[in-house]
Amino acid sequence: MPLARPSPASLRHPVRLGQSLLQLAQQRRHARVHDVRFVTTHQASAVLEKYRSKLEQKAKEEGLGSVLELKEAYKDKIQEMRKQAAAQAPPPPPSPQRQGQGLSDRGVGGTGIKPLSSYLDVSKMHELPAKEIEYIWRLRFASDPLSLCAVVPLSTYQRMQATARQHPQFILPLPRPGADDGSSADEGGSAKTNAAAADVHFLQWAFHPPASGSGSGSSNTHTSTVIFTHLAAFKLHGAYAQPHTTITHHLDLADSHGIVLLNGGVVEGRGVSVEEGRWLLMCLQRFYDVQGQGQGSGEAGARDKRQGLLEKFSRGDAGFSLEELLDEAERMG
Structure with a gap:
């Protein structure tokens, strides 16, 4: 029996009532109430007798x-x-550490996100041309089979981040081999048609302060991250759902070279391969950089459709269609 397709509003705002009831049901009370005066007197008497x-x-x-x-x-x-x-003794002096070590451990703004300086010597990168930086950046992650990296033109990133600030959350389908049951959608975050099936993934942008000492360029005003989570997991766990893919945009070289360095990775064992992670990044750019796509008449219609899907999802519009989203994703492939 096919289940009802969830509305965009329910996808974006999973019901919290059930979670609250579940949390209440799981609570255990282990505390015991004592009379403080009795405890204090009892302890002093025991010491005296001893x-x-x-x-x-x-x-x-x-x-x-x-x-x-x-x-x-x-x-x-x-x-x-x-x-x-x-009287409290003064705290011991901090142990000596290498310059920059604390920043790498804490991450950008205390968020745990590694700054660009933890991957490259940024001061030396300023002396190199953009093409050589791109080569070094890709070589830096070549040995990690789960890594994702790219060099994004600053103009492309600026259009994407402008869209992301208006639409920080969205969903993207990941096409799978054809399904035989022909059902339209299910509760687990999968959309299915007669021709193909897709797992649906929830994405969320976040913007953080730039790394300390990374420069005061006008373009380097932040560091941004995008996390991808299975929609089914997000609906079940909300903000506590574990992402399967995470990427970070570094703007340290944005003003000097006009590029943004992207890096991230796919978590092994969470149902998404590196190739699928790359496909999600391609879809991310297609939806968040609609103005940067082709200028033909056919492309203009596709741009309007993608922009419309973003806006409907953000508004919680009942006209948002998961089938239309899947069709658009298939067209990209």
Whole structure:
């Protein structure tokens, strides 16, 4: 029995009520309530009983008649020792580290995103032509079979980021081999037609401050990331869903060379291959750089359709069609 196709609004805003009820059902109460006065008195009494014999012996040696007289005689000294114990020692000086090491560990703005300086010597890159930088950049990740990297013209990136600020979230279909059941859509984030099937993936842009010391160029105002998550996982876990693909745009060389360096990767074992990750990046550019596509009459219609799909999804428009999105993605391939 085919399930109802989810609306764009439900894709973008997964129902949180069920998650809240689930979280409440999973909560466990292990705390115990104690009377603080009882606990404090009990601990002090236990200590006194443990050392009573030694305290009585000390009192006799001091020529005192009881433990209470001993406490009174040492009252001032006890208070002074308590004050010294309560005083906090100054923190130890930080251990020496290589210049720039802390920045690489913390990432851009404390987000955990590695700055460009953790991959390349940025100061040396400024002395090289763009073509040589592109060669070095691709060579830097050549040994990693799960990596994604590219060199994006600044003009292309500027159009993409302008669109992304208006439409930071979207979905992209990843075509799969043909399906036989002919169902239109299912709850798991897959769209199916008689001709083909596709897994649907949720993407989200984020913009962060530039890395410290990366320059004050007018174009280098931020670092941006895009994460891709299975739509089914996002609908189930929301913000806690684990992405399968992540990319970062570095603008350190944007002003000097007119290029943006992109790097990222696909997480192994999360259902997406590197080739499929590259295909998603191609679709990302086609949808977010509609103005940079071909200028023919046919391309103009495709640009308008992609722009319309973005706008309908962002508005939660009931006219958003998953089948139209799949058709457009197939046309790109």
